[in-house]
Amino acid sequence: MSGEKCSYISVPDRELRRLRERDSRLRNLESDLPGRLEDIRRQAKREMESHLAPIENRIRQQERAARDMRGQIDAILAEARQKKETARRFFVDLSKLVEDTGNLPHGRFAPGKLEAVSRHVEDARRNYENNMPEASLSTAQQAYWDIADLREEVLSKQKEFIRIRQAALQEARILLETARANQKYQLEMGQGADSEVLALEVDYWTRGELSSFEAKVKALEKQLEKGKDTFTIEQVKEILSKITVMKPGLNEIVDRARENILASQLRVNMAEMVVDALQGQGFVLEDSAYEGGDERNAFVAKVKNVAGSEVVTVISPVKDEAGKNAVSIHSYDETFVDEDTLLERAEEVSSILSEGGLEAEAPVCAGKANPQYRDIAAVRKGEALKDADRQSRG
Incomplete structure (x- = not known):
């Protein structure tokens, strides 16, 4: 039978404790990992500074433009007889400001607001063309303050977006580099003369878990790179949150590799x-x-x-x-x-x-x-x- x-x-x-703690010791073969991670952090800082520099320059230009516009408003109030000519110059400058604001990523960071301001500017232009300079200037003045607030909001959110995106990119790249550094270990079994050193390929002993982990992080990094000009703050925050949640998983994969070889x-x-x-x-x-x-x-x-x-x-x-x-x-x-x-x-x-x-x-x-x-x-x-x-x- x-x-x-x-x-x-x-x-x-x-x-299990004996197998894990006393009879097995892992040694990472990537001794230069801390230096590589520090290089990633420095590179991320340089990239963020290069992205922020143009925005800071725009903010300074806006401050200068605001001072010029305030001067024009003061002139309008002081010289009533010159209102029509001053209003004309004011509209020229205001139109340029609206056009320049249209080049900012207002659709991502303040959707719909530029369109609302543009309608006020158009109302002021019609008043001007209908020979109503006082009404025109009153509407244009309010439009100016609205466009100034909008520019400040958009530039501020753009800076926030860049900081969060760069932080997420840095975390993704650090996690990828750490994953690559955890591909191989030496596993020492036993004690003293009976000890044996085994080569541990983490991806092999986890049946591809490490490769899958790297692929997921790489996909998030690629999303961040492609979404540089399209993502919202909420989208990059979501990706940063995913990366943060994934971090403990790397140690768990290494632990499973050791468990499996044991x-x-x-x-x-x-x-x-x-x-x-x-x-x-x-x-x-x-x-x-x-x-x-x-x-x-x-x-x-x-x-x-x-x-x-x-x-x-x-x-x-x-x-x-x-x-x-x-x-x-x-x-x-x-x-x-x-x-x-x-x-x-x-x-x-x-x-x-x-x-x-x-x-x-x-x-x-x-x-x-x-x-x-x-x-x-x-x-x-x-x-x-x-x-x-x-x-x-x-």
């Missing part, structure tokens, strides 16, 4: 414990391999006894549950073996694992043994994984 027994193995909290090592250790348990039942190790030759996948160990019976143990990571593995025992017996004998094998394995400091649930029957696990060469090629992938795609 052939069958499969399955048990879930959990690593207790104390064991879990991979743990699966090998567990397989050795299972083989030891089965050796007590007359089995000897024949072969072992990671599924698909990939250390992130299940570890498979095959034992055989003199009667020709074979037992394959598959230790698989449980998705989204750190420190937990599913242990399935596949029995391929040449002679009849009853259900009680199969269960006894599984219970002894669970007992050995529990004695080793792992928490093993009681084994349950999961059906017939998977014939593909019997051939370790096929396991190395990932045949079971390929079949599962084909079945998932229908």
Whole structure:
């Protein structure tokens, strides 16, 4: 009789702490990261200053124009007989001011307001053309103060936009540079003479999570670059908020990479414990391999006894549950073996694992043994994984 027994193995909290803290130490290989981040900050400051300089110049020009316009208003009030000529000059200057304001990003930062002021200017022009200089000047004067307020509002919001956008760009670029610096680590396992240094490729051990993280940050950076002349303050604030929320995710990805490599090592250790348990039942190790030759996948160990019976143990990571593995025992017996004998094998394995400091649930029957696990060469090629992938795609 052939069958499969399955048990879930959990690593207790104390064991996880030991694996994480005492038996594993991460060393980042990018020692020059602080200097690179400081370069990004300096570049961001230079870019912001270059963007703000033209706006500051416009503000100074506006202040000079305001003084000139106030002088004209004073002249109008002092020289009544010259009102019509003064009004004409005033309209010329006011029209230039409205035209110049039209070149500012008023649509983004003060939508609709320039149109309202332009209507007042048009009313004043009609009064002037109808030989009503006093009414014309009164309306034009109010339009001037409105356009001055509008220019101040637009320029102020433009400065705010530039500061927020540059802050968001800086945060995005720092996060990208930090992500790139976290691509590789050295993971030191064990203590003293028993220590072992492993190369840790974060993206590999997280199945592309780091690449996906970088792509998302890069997309936000691209949005900020493309939206330089179109985004509103609210839009850049939203992107800055997204970047801020993403920051902790980078450390979480690095932590998961370490957890996954530790879990991979743990699966090998567990397989050795299972083989030891089965050796007590007359089995000897024949072969072992990671599924698909990939250390992130299940570890498979095959034992055989003199009667020709074979037992394959598959230790698989449980998705989204750190420190937990599913242990399935596949029995391929040449002679009849009853259900009680199969269960006894599984219970002894669970007992050995529990004695080793792992928490093993009681084994349950999961059906017939998977014939593909019997051939370790096929396991190395990932045949079971390929079949599962084909079945998932229908």
